[in-house]
Amino acid sequence: xxxxxxxxxxxxxxxxxxxxxxxxxxxxxxxxxxxxxxxxxxxxxxxxxxxxxxxxxxxxxxxxxxxxxxxxxxxxxxxxxxxxxxxxxxxxxxxxxxxxxxxxxxxxxxxxxxxxxxxxxxxxxxxxxxxxxxxxxxxxxxxxxxxxxxxxxxxxxxxxxxxxxxxxxxxxxxxxxxxxxxxxxxxxxxxxxxxxxxxxxxxxxxxxxxxxxxxxxxxxxxxxxxxxxxxxxxxxxxxxxxxxxxxxxxxxxxxxxxxxxxxxxxxxxxxxxxxxxxxxxxxxxxxxxxxxxxxxxxxxxxxxxxxxxxxxxxxxxxxxxxxxxxxxxxxxxxxxxxxxxxxxxxxxxxxxxxxxxxx
Amino acid sequence: xxxxxxxxxxxxxxxxxxxxxxxxxxxxxxxxxxxxxxxxxxxxxxxxxxxxxxxxxxxxxxxxxxxxxxxxxxxxxxxxxxxxxxxxxxxxxxxxxxxxxxxxxxxxxxxxxxxxxxxxxxxxxxxxxxxxxxxxxxxxxxxxxxxxxxxxxxxxxxxxxxxxxxxxxxxxxxxxxxxxxxxxxxxxxxxxxxxxxxxxxxxxxxxxxxxxxxxxxxxxxxxxxxxxxxxxxxxxxxxxxxxxxxxxxxxxxxxxxxxxxxxxxxxxxxxxxxxxxxxxxxxxxxxxxxxxxxxxxxxxxxxxxxxxxxxxxxxxxxxxxxxxxxxxxxxxxxxxxxxxxxxxxxxxxxxxxxxxxxxxxxxxxxxxxxxxxxxxxxxxxxxxxxxxxxxxxxxxxxxxxxxxxxxxxxxxxxxxxxxxxxxxxxxxxxxxxxxxxxxxxxxxxxxxxxxxxxxxxxxxxxxxxxxxxxxxxxxxxxxxxxxxxxxxxxxxxxxxxxxxxxxxxxxxxxxxxxxxxxxxxxxxxxxxxxxxxxxxxxxxxxxxxxxxxxxxxxxxxxxxxxxxxxxxxxxxxxxxxxxxxxxxxxxx
Numbered sequence: 052x053x054x055x056x057x058x059x060x061x062x063x064x065x066x067x068x069x070x071x072x073x074x075x076x077x078x079x080x081x082x083x084x085x086x087x088x089x090x091x092x093x094x095x096x097x098x099x100x101x102x103x104x105x106x107x108x109x110x111x112x113x114x115x116x117x118x119x120x121x122x123x124x125x126x127x128x129x130x131x132x133x134x135x136x137x138x139x140x141x142x143x144x145x146x147x148x149x150x151x152x153x154x155x156x157x158x159x160x161x162x163x164x165x166x167x168x169x170x171x172x173x174x175x176x177x178x179x180x181x182x183x184x185x186x187x188x189x190x191x192x193x194x195x196x197x198x199x200x201x202x203x204x205x206x207x208x209x210x211x212x213x214x215x216x217x218x219x220x221x222x223x224x225x226x227x228x229x230x231x232x233x234x235x236x237x238x239x240x241x242x243x244x245x246x247x248x249x250x251x252x253x254x255x256x257x258x259x260x261x262x263x264x265x266x267x268x269x270x271x272x273x274x275x276x277x278x279x280x281x282x283x284x285x286x287x288x289x290x291x292x293x294x295x296x297x298x299x300x301x302x303x304x305x306x307x308x309x310x311x312x313x314x315x316x317x318x319x320x321x322x323x324x325x326x327x328x329x330x331x332x333x334x335x336x337x338x339x340x341x342x343x344x345x346x347x348x349x350x351x352x353x354x355x356x357x358x359x360x361x362x363x364x365x366x367x368x369x370x371x372x373x374x375x376x377x378x379x380x381x382x383x384x385x386x387x388x389x390x391x392x393x394x395x396x397x398x399x400x401x402x403x404x405x406x407x408x409x410x
Numbered sequence: 411x412x413x414x415x416x417x418x419x420x421x422x423x424x425x426x427x428x429x430x431x432x433x434x435x436x437x438x439x440x441x442x443x444x445x446x447x448x449x450x451x452x453x454x455x456x457x458x459x460x461x462x463x464x465x466x467x468x469x470x471x472x473x474x475x476x477x478x479x480x481x482x483x484x485x486x487x488x489x490x491x492x493x494x495x496x497x498x499x500x501x502x503x504x505x506x507x508x509x510x511x512x513x514x515x516x517x518x519x520x521x522x523x524x525x526x527x528x529x530x531x532x533x534x535x536x537x538x539x540x541x542x543x544x545x546x547x548x549x550x551x552x553x554x555x556x557x558x559x560x561x562x563x564x565x566x567x568x569x570x571x572x573x574x575x576x577x578x579x580x581x582x583x584x585x586x587x588x589x590x591x592x593x594x595x596x597x598x599x600x601x602x603x604x605x606x607x608x609x610x611x612x613x614x615x616x617x618x619x620x621x622x623x624x625x626x627x628x629x630x631x632x633x634x635x636x637x638x639x640x641x642x643x644x645x646x647x648x649x650x651x652x653x654x655x656x657x658x659x660x661x662x663x664x665x666x667x668x669x670x671x672x673x674x675x676x677x678x679x680x681x682x683x684x685x686x687x688x689x690x691x692x693x694x695x696x697x698x699x700x701x702x703x704x705x706x707x708x709x710x711x712x713x714x715x716x717x718x719x720x721x722x723x724x725x726x727x728x729x730x731x732x733x734x735x736x737x738x739x740x741x742x743x744x745x746x747x748x749x750x751x752x753x754x755x756x757x758x759x760x761x762x763x764x765x766x767x768x769x770x771x772x773x774x775x776x777x778x779x780x781x782x783x784x785x786x787x788x789x790x791x792x793x794x795x796x797x798x799x800x801x802x803x804x805x806x807x808x809x810x811x812x813x814x815x816x817x818x819x820x821x822x823x824x825x826x827x828x829x830x831x832x833x834x835x836x837x838x839x840x841x842x843x844x845x846x847x848x849x850x851x852x853x854x855x856x857x858x859x860x861x862x863x864x865x866x867x868x869x870x871x872x873x874x875x876x877x878x879x880x881x882x883x884x885x886x887x888x889x890x891x892x893x894x895x896x897x898x899x900x901x902x903x904x905x906x907x908x909x910x911x912x913x914x915x916x917x918x919x920x921x922x923x924x925x926x927x928x929x930x931x932x933x934x935x936x937x938x939x940x941x942x943x944x945x946x947x948x949x950x951x952x953x954x955x956x957x958x959x960x961x962x963x964x965x966x967x968x969x970x971x972x973x974x975x976x977x978x979x980x981x982x983x984x985x986x987x988x989x990x991x992x993x994x995x996x997x998x
Contacts, residue, residue, distance in 0.1 A: 260916070263809075263832065263889075
């Protein structure tokens with residue numbers, strides 16, 4: 052199986068305790084294009100990714116991993132690391148996000164990084180400087196109202212109002228840990244301001260007010276993702292929540308297996324959830340190979356990864372995920388565990404035996 | 411129509427101060443009586459321009475007030491002109507506030523209006539507000555000032571809480587309509603529902619579907635049981651399926667139903683009961699809610715769907731198969747709102763099952779592309795257009811589209827009056843040819859001569875706007891985002907569309923030249939919104955200086971270059987600049 056459990060989180064980042072810098076995320080997204088100064092959304096006048104060009108970007112990005120920049124830093128809200136490269140920009144492309152497999156070097160205290168979608172800190176000054184550089188486009192920088200976005204790192208000091216943040220700044224904010232529910236976390240993503248060029252179409256940029264969906268509608272539509280993250284009260288007839296634990300992670304998560312239909316989907320979701328805790332990749336046995344994984348360089352980097360995804364089945368045995376057909380898997384899976392590869396040796400044979408027995 | 415049409419009245423201006431006007435051949439009372447039959451706003455407006463006595467007769471007989479932009483006129487002016495108003499519709503914020511593009515305390519507070527109404531219209535019966543801020547204080551004032559008050563609609567409003575609603579429930583003895591559509595507030599508890607007096611039974615419309623609160627089900631049940639004239643009931647998702655069944659038993663006469671949560675494990679017996687409760691609702695025309703409905707329980711609805719004309723599935727993410735099965739039971743559907751989880755396959759089923767369809771809205775389940783769901787594409791839209799030739803209103807969110815598809819679609823359905831296409835990636839070209847989407851919208855405006863509302867998206871050059879200016883002669887509302895190449899585009903629209911009333915633009919390369927080219931036009935429009943374009947403060951100031959009857963308001967983003975006008979809102983007004991503008995709104 053296993054897609055490398057790398058990459059950035061999706062909508063869960065708000066639940067993760069984190070820090071100011073988003074730099075690592077940012078770098079990878081656009082650096083490969085011979086970077087120009089960008090605003091925090093990573094859209095510059097000529098090299099912003101457009102929809103047709105999306106697929107090409109990740110490859111290039113991988114060439115220019117700036118490891119120093121991906122370092123996680125420890126810092127308090129308001130303290131920007133001054134040496135941050137103003138080139139950073141958070142991922143502008145959602146497609147890029149999931150496939151971004153850049154190594155996250157955990158800092159000593161294991162603080163994890165935020166998804167680029169929400170963390171935009173290091174660029175505030177950068178943005179202000181670059182504003183003139185943008186030919187056609189201006190960004191709607193303002194964020195207000197329902198945006199659940201705790202802006203901490205910004206210079207102007209944002210107001211933190213419980214889980215709702217009403218905040219305006221020309222720059223970027225970073226997200227800090229809150230009790231924001233998953234619904235809120237989706238809002239975090241919405242919040243990002245973007246500058247969109249008109250000459251070069253900006254793909255997948257998350258801009259205020261785009262797509263033009265009303266807030267209450269967003270909330271209801273988020274319910275699918277909500278189910279994935281929240282601890283369920285009473286699961287409805289169509290849900291199957293299982294706990295997911297990871298060696299070394301301070302807390303567990305829950306996922307609704309019913310919302311996925313393939314191993315690939317499950318693994319990318321888990322990857323997002325746990326990316327902050329690991330580097331490298333889960334063992335790749337069993338699961339359909341991830342063709343979405345960008346090629347070569349990155350694969351090499353993560354290939355030697357240490358983690359595998361396992362599950363406990365109805366009999367109480369720990370099995371390697373990916374051996375049996377998906378439907379059989381969700382029928383027998385009781386909980387999931389992301390194990391260190393070294394501990395998982397010896398699982399594979401048993402898994403094969405078991406499936407033979409079952410069949 | 412109006413028997414006076416044949417009358418040969420000299421068409422002096424209503425406010426003519428010239429030589430005395432010829433005596434009207436009949437007394438004012440007769441004129442007033444006749445004019446009191448005229449309901450249409452446009453007709454009344456024309457009537458008032460004929461001559462002075464007609465102006466007066468009209469103003470004394472107008473009972474319904476419609477104000478499309480609350481800042482275009484002031485309460486005082488309104489009160490002076492119209493002495494006998496019973497129903498008021500007021501709209502406040504520009505539409506882009508729905509998408510969080512306006513700061514929270516921007517304005518559009520209804521309070522000053524209510525204070526005036528309390529003085530001048532004590533017999534006010536109806537108040538319909540859209541995108542306005544309504545505080546508890548205002549609701550309390552409303553509840554206590556108008557003894558005959560009957561109908562309150564709060565559409566996309568904010569600012570109120572439980573207390574305000576409690577005041578309404580407690581004091582409005584003659585209330586027939588309480589409709590809180592799409593107004594989402596954080597602090598609404600559910601206690602207000604229990605404040606309706608025990609003998610209160612006049613409710614005909616109750617909609618609290620968007621409120622996030624728990625109401626007392628017992629009180630709700632009793633209320634529904636008492637109100638025999640109830641025809642619209644839309645509850646929120648705190649109401650379970652079984653509770654819904656009990657409500658339906660009390661109110662089988664309902665014409666519009668918004669269910670609560672459909673997620674509840676039912677015993678077979680309960681399933682049968684609720685199925686028969688639905689089957690007893692023979693008058694149901696509108697159905698909505700259905701939160702978390704799954705294929706397991708959707709079939710309970712089938713018995714109620716025969717007379718359904720409007721099905722709102724925008725709160726439940728259905729798959730194509732269960733959707734198709736449901737549609738088989740809804741042959742009379744005219745309006746459908748759905749989430750794109752039904753995919754193209756679901757839309758094909760729609761095309762086959764609902765030939766009478768006139769309106770389709772497809773909302774995205776994954777607007778920020780986090781889950782890479784397919785959603786709907788040009789194929790689904792094509793399928794609907796082939797099966798539903800009467801389509802006239804469409805709102806379609808998709809991730810890909812082609813020019814060819816749109817050309818075919820409008821050939822199939824030339825009667826579009828509202829065409830709102832949202833290709834969710836900004837500036838995305840035709841995915842097959844990689845060309846701009848200009849030809850698509852050219853086809854729309856050329857073929858759909860009745861087009862009143864258009865929203866464009868995708869990669870668009872000035873050519874699109876040339877076409878719009880040239881062909882869209884009935885266009886009233888245009889929404890543009892991430893499109894165009896130069897000022898010329900916007901100029902084409904401003905010069906070419908005679909009926910344009912609302913123009914909203916964001917993230918386009920239109921600058922001062924374009925802005926200024928429309929200066930006279932804006933006085934004939936309701937409003938113009940431009941954000942993240944190339945307009946500067948200088949340009950706005952020039953516009954403001956040249957057109958004193960326009961309010962030119964700018965909201966700047968912090969930290970941005972001082973010369974840029976980040977958000978510009980221009981509208982005509984006889985009330986002068988806003989007196990309640992917050993500090994971040996600069997009126998030039």
